[in-house]
Amino acid sequence: MSEQAAVYEHLSARARLLAAANELFYEEGLNTVGIDRIIERAGVAKASLYNTFGSKDALVHAYLVGRHEARRARIIARIEALPSARARILGIFDEMEQRASEPGFKGCAFVRASAETREGSCVKAVCEETRAWLLDLLRSLAKDSGASDPEALARQLMVLYDGAAVAGQMDGDANATRMARAVAEQLVPG
C-alpha cells in the first residue's frame, strides 16, 4: 500500500477507488491517468476495481456522478439559508470563489472531462445533467429575483459561472470568480 493510500485507511475499496479517481482524474485528466495509478493511490487490488466497477469507463462515470452530487450539495448548503434570490445567486459565486481559493483547484471537472472524450461518450450525459441542474437553479432564482427576462439572465449568469471556472483553471487564482460576482451583482436586480 502506498503512502497516499494510508489516508483512506478505514474506507471500503469502492470509496477508496472513488477518492483516488477524484484526485487523479481531476488533476491530470481521464486519459492521462491509467488504472495502475489509481489502484496504487487507492491501495487496492486491480481485481477489486473490476469487481466493483467493471471497467475504467464505469469508474469515470461514477467519478463524474460523485462530482455532480458533491457540487449540488455544496451549493445548496451554501445558499439555502440566504434571505433573497439575489443573495442566493451571489452565494453560488461565493461558493465557487471558496473552491477556487483552495490549492489544487483546476476548474470545472465536467469541462475538463468533456475536453477529452469523443462525441458519443457516457461522459456527455453526466455533463448535460449537471449543467441542466445548474441552469434550472439559476433560472428559478432569476425568476424569483424579479428580472425582466429571467431566461436571459439565467444564461448570462451561466456564462459568468463557466468563465470564472475556466479563468480559475487557466490562471490559477480566484480573482476571476470575484470579477464574475461583480458582474452578477450588476445584472441581478435588487
Added chain:
Amino acid sequence: MSEQAAVYEHLSARARLLAAANELFYEEGLNTVGIDRIIERAGVAKASLYNTFGSKDALVHAYLVGRHEARRARIIARIEALPSARARILGIFDEMEQRASEPGFKGCAFVRASAETREGSCVKAVCEETRAWLLDLLRSLAKDSGASDPEALARQLMVLYDGAAVAGQMDGDANATRMARAVAEQLVPG
C-alpha cells in the same frame, strides 16, 4: 493515402501534419489521438513526422502555437477597421460567435489542451502566452473605451469570453456568445 488525406494534396508534409493535428487534437483530445491516426489522416509517413517535428509533444506544441496565431489573426482582422474601442470589444465577441456557429466548434483549444496535461507541460506556456495576449488586448481596449476601472473591465470581459467559449463547447450552440456579448454591451461605456 486515406480519403481524408486527399484534401491536403498539394501541401508539404509539415503542413499536412499540422492540418491533421489541428482537426484531430482539437476534436478528440491530445491523449486520445495517437500518432498513427494523425499520419493516416495527413497521408504522410511516420518517419516524416519525426523528421519534421521530432516528437509528439513538439507536434502538440506546434499545433497550439498555430491555433494561437490563427486566433490572433482572426481577431485583429475582425476589429481593426472598427471605429471605436467599444465596437472593437464587441467585435471580439462577434468573432467568437461566428466561430461558435460553425459546425465542429468545441470551445477553446487551450482550455481543452490544458485539461489533459500535467502541471509542468510545455502546453502551459503556450496557454499563458495566448491568454496574456488576449488580456492585454482587452486591457488596452478597456482603457480606450474610457472605463473608470479598465483593469477590472478587462478581466470581466475575459471571464465573459471564457464563459462563452465553454458554454459553446458544452451546449453545442452559439447562444452563449450572444449572451456574453449582451453583458459586454452593458459593461463597456459608450
Added chain:
DNA sequence: GGTGTACTATACAGATCGGTCTAGTTCCAG
C-alpha cells in the same frame, strides 16, 4: 548523369494500456 533532399512504406522495439485470471488471505455469519 550524379548527388542530395524530401519523402514513403513497413517492420520493429520497449513500454504501457485496459482487462482477465488464478490463487490465496481475512473475516464475519450461520
Added chain:
DNA sequence: CTGGAACTAGACCGATCTGTATAGTACACC
C-alpha cells in the same frame, strides 16, 4: 467449524502507444 463474501498480489493477455531503424522512391539542382 464451515462457507461465502470481500479483498489482495501478481502473472498474464492482446492491443496500442511513442519512437526508431531500414530500405527504397521521386525529383530538383549542378
